[in-house]
Amino acid sequence: MNWWQRLRRRERLERELDAELEFHVDQLVADLMREGLTEREARRRAAREFGPLQDVKDECRRARGTEWILDLFTDARMGLRILRKERSFAAVAVGALSLGLGVSTVFFSLVYAFCLAALPFSGARRSSDISLRDDSGRQPSLTLSQARAIEDSAPVDGVGYFTTRTLPVRTRDSSARQTTVGYVSRDVLALMGNEPTLGRGLRPDEYQDTRGSIALVSGRLAADLFGNPNAALGREVLIDTVAAVIVGVIPGPRFPSRSDVWQPLAALTLAPDERALSLFAVLRPGGPGATDVSRTVESALRRRALLPGDRVHLTVAPLQSRYLADVSNPQWIAFILAGALVVLIASSNVGNLLLSQGVRRTSEIATRLSLGATRGRIFRQLLAETAILCAAAIGGGAFVAWIALRWLRAEIPPNALSDWTQIGLNWHVVGMSFAVGAMTVLLCGIAPAWQLVKTPATPWHARTTTSNRAIERWSTAFLTVQLAISMLLLCEVGLTVQLYQALAKPRAPAHLGDVLTASISLSPRKYPTPTHRAAFYAALQHRLLSTGVISNASFEAALPGTQRLPRRVAAGSIPEPGALVGSMTVDCGFFATVGVALESGRSFRADSSDTADAVLVNDRFASLFFGTTAVVGQRIRLLPPPDDPKRIAISRTIVGVVPSFADQAILNPPPLIFVPRDLGQAAASTLIVRGTEPPEDLASVVTDAIASADPDVAVANVVPLTEASWEARWLGRMSQTLILGIAAIGFLLAMIGVAALTAHRVSSRARELSVRVALGATPADVIRVVLRPLALHLVVGLFTGALLTIVWQRAFGSPGAGPGNLVLVGLLLISASALFSVWPARRAAHADPVAALNSGT
């Protein structure tokens, strides 16, 4: 019988134990009577020889090895009864812990999804990324000659290299879709374990096919084009206008990421010095390690003069490190710590609540001690109560995390993440988060339990001489932790004075609600030269404007406000080496289309006369560099990056000044320059149009106009600009919401801690306060007496918080520790603490002194 069966059948075992011992005693009595004793004497002697029956039974029960489980059940039952009695305490503690554990689970889920989850390919674990790295940490792609040289020289089991292109893909009777096409060398799909499960893979000879006449497609694209993946086999598809037959379908996760079509690398014409390829290799088990492979390959490349200069080196690293974020990056460490801090703040809160609740139970504990309960038993009982709170909070935390992760997933636009980045609850995340949470909570539960078991075993004595001072010390420590962490989290939100100033500043309106946007990409085969491309854009613009419902159209490099390249500029009062500003490349019709009127000067001309010399600046740039907005005609110098000697400084003339416009939720507008876009160089663009009808109604007009201009031009994301901008900024928005969320939760938990501490003070000093009231103290006097020690705790907590924030800033380089910010957050915490502590203090001030004195608390 195993322990579980012994536990389940314990009633039967008890009956059997009784019968067995009774049989023994009766046999002994019978033998003694046979020796001549009377039954009474025999029973007395048998009892003496056998020993105390109850002790023997206890020993037998212990021998079963299940007593500790039964004790746990008893403790848990008792704990549940007590928590049921103290419902409001239990609700606050479980609520606080659920929030803390929920938030930390969300954080760990994100860390797991972005940094730790394994790539879902059987070959990924054995593979290493081989890439170039220069002194400034950049990783330039490989040329075809470099990739082939690595393939020839690397002492490894296999090498695969690939690149991707975004190309128009369609069937003969459908419009083109923007599609990522993966061009792969022979071993890529086999080594990665990413081969078709429908149809077949590419044969060795097909990897030499330069015509691109065969292709593999993803299950998703197959379903999109032909209704279901099975129907795709043997069908024809036009990839950048060239017909290819589909021979296989890859339904699962895709490698290279986001590819929907795979073709042999030979089908792509690469210039000899075109840096386009990524490469990975499968190291030999027991063969040369990463360092040896790297050394061998690098010297082979240098021998063939394929590595330029000494500043570029070859690195070999696990493939995971190329496609997943580095968890040792300070930003991720800060992220993990922030999640852990929320658990800590919640646990400190529970510690404080347990202390407050414990003070009310000193009489009960003293009574139990005086009735014979051991201190160990009471300690275990108190920890069991904490464990019950923790178990309930784990359930609550899982629910909070589930809701938050659902929201996060809904916020992320489709196709924004790699196939292998799955955000959600899994056992790794839940286990890690709750193990950390449970450990912290139990550690925070030990201090209150330890203090409470020191209660004297005389109930009348316990009422006056409990270890109140030690309890208060613990309470203060918990509160300091909460206030300090709360301060750190609030400072990290960037709750600055400047933020409020920026919010108050009026901004020139841009009428973005009337604008529709679409991504378009041109076929490289059909539009091989700048002249071809410029002609297409001009023709399409004409076609759009002649629909009668579109008043403006322009072709941009990206959605307005989403792509600002940092550029060093010297002008006016800022000489070389200049200052960094944001640089946007815009089409001549951009400002008219987004509805922004220039403050002065003119926009770019439609012909190419402005391409080389003109620049527009925003008012912030003008006032920063020239101290005035009357800057039309001034010259500025666009400086090259210091590590790129090939580029030279360019001078441009300011032809117009643009107001800082609310194209996104930017509170503090950065200085910006706008340079004209050369459409001849643009193979892909973001089309933005303004019409006389709502943008939703313009969608079909735009897609029809593009399809009639050229069905091989791929169109995607035809949505109103406001919607596209909202989707494009998902990452920033999500990060802001997460930081705001944890700061708000941390703040709330800290305030619950303040209220709990005040309530504890009030309950532990009820008699003293009653005496004061009886002797004539006014409610204001009582409130002052209760709140005075809190002021000291606040000072300690906020000082610790300020130190913590400064340390955090040094470690992770976050901007939260400015003096203005610290003062503002400190004031916020002081005001909120006063608000949260006045309520329990007022209760004390209005309590009936006679009742308080009689209660004996």
Next chain:
Amino acid sequence: MPAPRSDLPQGTLDMLVLQVLAAEPLHGYAIAQRIRRLSREVVKVPQGTLYPALHRLENRKLLAAEWKTSETGRNAKYYRLTSQGRRQLEAESRSWERLAEAVAAILRGVEGEPG
């Protein structure tokens, strides 16, 4: 005159119980009586300690138990040795014999040493 009673060295009760049960299944009372008789009244098992030992050995699967009608007509719990218990008994017996021989040799040596 009855032989003086001896306290059992720690750990030997389990071995004695296993040894007694090697011959035939017995109930608890009979085990205590058998040990007493076989040791010629020298070893008298404190009866209260016998049952925890029996239950512990049963949980370790060295003994198996079943309820049967005893010689007095009442139901009693009979313990018997399992194959695992038999192996354990052999190992413990060997170990005990080695220890007893060693202790005896020491005692003989002490007696033989010149005064």
